[in-house]
Every structure is written in C-alpha cells, then in structure tokens.
Amino acid sequence: xxPSLRRSLHRxxxxxxxxxxxxxxxxxxxxxxxxxxxxxxxxPSCGLITSKYKTFCLxxxxxxxxx
Numbered sequence: 327x328x329p330s331l332r333r334s335l336h337r338x339x340x341x342x343x344x345x346x347x348x349x350x351x352x353x354x355x356x357x358x359x360x361x362x363x364x365x366x367x368x369x370p371s372c373g374l375i376t377s378k379y380k381t382f383c384l385x386x387x388x389x390x391x392x393x
Contacts, residue, residue: 366375367390369383376384383390 367378368375369386369390371388372383372386374383374385376390381390382388
C-alpha cells in the first residue's frame with residue numbers, strides 16, 4: 327500500500343473515531359444516572375416527590391414511612 331493512501335486511511339479512521347466518541351458523549355449525558363432515580367419517593371398523601379431520606383413530606387408534613 328502506498329504511503330499516501332495509508333496516511334489518508336489513518337486520518338479517516340481517526341476522524342471517524344472522534345465523531346463516534348463525540349456522539350457517545352452526547353448520548354451519555356442524556357441517560358439518567360441511577361443514583362438520581364433511587365433517591366426519590368412520592369408522598370402517599372399529596373403526591374409530592376421528596377428525597378427518600380426525609381422522614382416527613384416537605385409539602386403536607388405527613389410521614390413518608392409506610393407501616
């Protein structure tokens with residue numbers, strides 16, 4: 327294979343890899359993180375979404391613990 331052809335193939339591969347990496351980074355930001363989803367709970371009384379670590383609802387003040 328000629329050196330000029332080899333160089334152009336190498337450049338094409340590098341450009342393609344850069345584009346694939348850029349697209350992967352963009353789609354990676356759209357995906358929700360699991361830590362964000364696990365830390366929320368809904369109040370059974372008013373329906374407000376509150377942190378799972380709170381013991382009382384921030385809106386109505388009722389207990390979030392289900393017995």
